[in-house]
Amino acid sequence: MLKKDLILKNPLRALEPETGPNAAPSRMGLVIARRGVGKTAMLVQFALDSLLRGNRVLHVSIGQKLEKTKAWYEDLFEDLSRSYRLDHAGQVHDEIARNRLIMTFKATAFSGPKLEERLNDLLYQDIFRPECMVIDGYDFESATRPQVQDLLDLTQAMSLHTWFSAVRHREDPRTSELGVPVPCDKFEDLFDTILLLDPEEKGIALRTLKDEFSDAAGKRKLILDPATFLVSTLDHQSPDKTNESGRQ
């Protein structure tokens, strides 16, 4: 399969605004799940999809090591290219590696102003100008509304498509009316798309709790393969189920 076909066939297209992937100048997305259910895998797949479309992606990883984050990209790209039998996978791999920058922070050392400073370093010297950013591991539990608002303002000012991940507590069943679990319920109005990863018997369901760009909310269209964490459509699990290897 050619790269352009992989882009078209990517199940993530189901989450796109009906007017096309670039319809919104900046999109604020949030992926919520319990620990170990696939938040990072989901964000990396959003990042890979953006990279395949020729965009530059900044991956901000909070509390995770650089090597581990790189390994997510390597593993998921390998699974994706094998599943879709991608042609010239080596060449595509090199292309996307050039357009990706991973920035890792310790959980205690991350702050919005620090990220802004780092981003400015990149932009002012024309080192790296991202079109998409994923922020994995942000602590919504202890974040205040102004802090989250500042972060979102920053990404909006830079016209970035941004995806955050957030942890849902196993033992806390409270949710908002939309179904957004604690602690993200208090921020739900700040995001235009909110997805929930929900483990069930057949795999990990990807529920759209909120989507301002399409009518996807409330509909179940996608599922994550629990073995590979690759996203697939509900009726069509994975193009190639040969890979049974699990991942931590």
Added chain:
Amino acid sequence: MNDLAKVRNIGISAHIDSGKTTLTERILFYTDRIHAIHDVKGKDGVGAKMDSMELEKERGITIQSAATSCTWRNHTVNIIDTPGHVDFTIEVERALRVLDGAVLVLCSVGGVQSQSITVDRQMTRYKVPRVAFINKCDRTGANPERVTAQLRKKLNHNAVMMQIPIGLEADLEGVVDLVTMKALYFDGANGEIVRVEEVPVSLRGQAENKREEMLDAVSMFSEELMEAILEGTPTEEMIREAVRRGTLSLELTPVFLGSAYKNKAVQPLLDAVTDYLPGPLDIENTALDLAQDEKEIRLPCGVDDPLVCLAFKLEDGRYGQLTYIRTYQGTLKKGDTIINSRNGRKVKVGRLVRMHADEMEDIEVSPAGDIVALFGVDCASGDTFTAPGVSFSMTSMHVPNPVISLAVQPKDHKAQDNMGKALNRFSKEDPTFKTHVDAETGETIISGMGELHLEVYLERMRREYGAEVEAGAPQVAYRETITRKAEFNYTHKKQTGGAGQFGRVAGYMEPLEDGDYEFVSKITGGSIPTEYIPSLDKGFRKCLKKGSLASFPLTGVRLVVDDGASHSVDSSDNAFQAAAKGAFREAYAKSAPVLLEPVMKVVVEGPSEFQGAIMGGLSQRRGIISGTYEEGTYTVIEAEVPLAEMFGYSTVLRSATQGKAEFTMEFASYRTLPKSLTDEVIKGADEKRKTSAA
């Protein structure tokens, strides 16, 4: 020596300037191997024992490792002093291959720096258990706790302090041993008298807390200890046993501290080496069975098993050529005949010696697990020697291809002879150092892994061999490759009187993703007689040496031959070799060839306020920044940068960061050179060709 449980083969490995040579010197002093102490930088003009090379003496660094043997508490400790600079990692890696355990030396002021990270990564790769020694605790700014925290955070070690210092910086008096809960002081002119006292009252609270922390971490490796702690009766033996178990499983790094220079707390470190680091029997060693298609097999390592040993280092010293070997299995005896498994050559074991830095002791036997040296054996570094009838080879070490080269020109006739000797020796000692004579220009070319790597050999040539040479500018080792499939159908025909030449060959060439070259024959029905198929392979291989784009070697090419024709009289080996060359030329032009350049993985570490400047600098050098991470006030930036852009980078980095940042680099991969630069390189190659032709 027959009790393998009492042998320790250890390395002392660390960041440059963290004092490992001084530490080795002190170890040799306390184990009675030397009788006076010298400083590394040679204030007294003698120099530390392990730095036997002139150059190392002058620079105060260790480049060439030497093995030395000493005895401590009834244990034989073989020490390999390993180099600290990243350009010499083949030395480090080769040393790590033969070690069972290591002491990771860290500076109590500088802490874990990027080079420590590289060395530590190599140790992890070779599964070498280690103990850490935080040296230079007498220096201003010494902070062993911070360094221990860095070991945990930066190197991911489960680092546990086994001692606390009594005083720090200029007030360093000794250490408190948290296992025995005794204070240790080091008296005498050279700290040789260990005085054991009660823990000073002022330190008791801190010592109790630290001991509790240590027991918490260590008890994870022993249920017996855990129960004893709950009952309040842990014994010293139980604690040591648990620390040993944790260390051997690579899940625990006991941390010791002191100051080698001030003769403080080296003896307790030696105790730790014998207590916690593995003996040869604690380590699983494997070899490749050449008779079974290089199948990996586990070596039982018994002294009565057939001999298997590895030559890991060659040295040309004042006693002639020395080959350092590690015996993995069996017993090596003086007078034995052993086989070099690389070339099947028989070697007679003449003199067998145990080295004590640059003195030696003649011995008769070397049992499994031992590290000794042989005299007068002609072999390369990395060769395996076995008993006759054994077809084992020790796991081959990964040897990267050189990425940089430069031309060397002897200044006079004498230098020419000496340069030849030196180059021959260096290329035998170091598999990453290569040398050849360029057929077109007649220049001698040396190749290696980095600028400094080659600079050191140039200096060694001058100092050790008296060869004055002029060196040209460093050249990047470009490669050529093809990007698309191309067909060929070529007939070589020559009729110029006498026997004619005829051979036709058809097929295609295509890019090969993994590997340099592959030849596939799909000839059926005898269109090319079987005896000429190897001639085609030979002809193609000759073409790989020099591509037609810019005369660089080719890589990543598969050649498939599926048709051809021969003549009963005029076909010959030569005719088909010529046909292969013609076919290659024909297809190569159509295969969209490109130039590849070596790309290095560069890791820069510096204060966070310079992050923008560092990234900007890398970016200007066509670097692709793959990631950054913050470590306290420092930021580490990882990037992939073409080697061609890295010349002189250390100077630029220093000036951009007020000398506060440092970097390491290692070869990552070959990548396609951008079109604009390809034209420049091709132009340069053309000019060079014209100049040499003229």
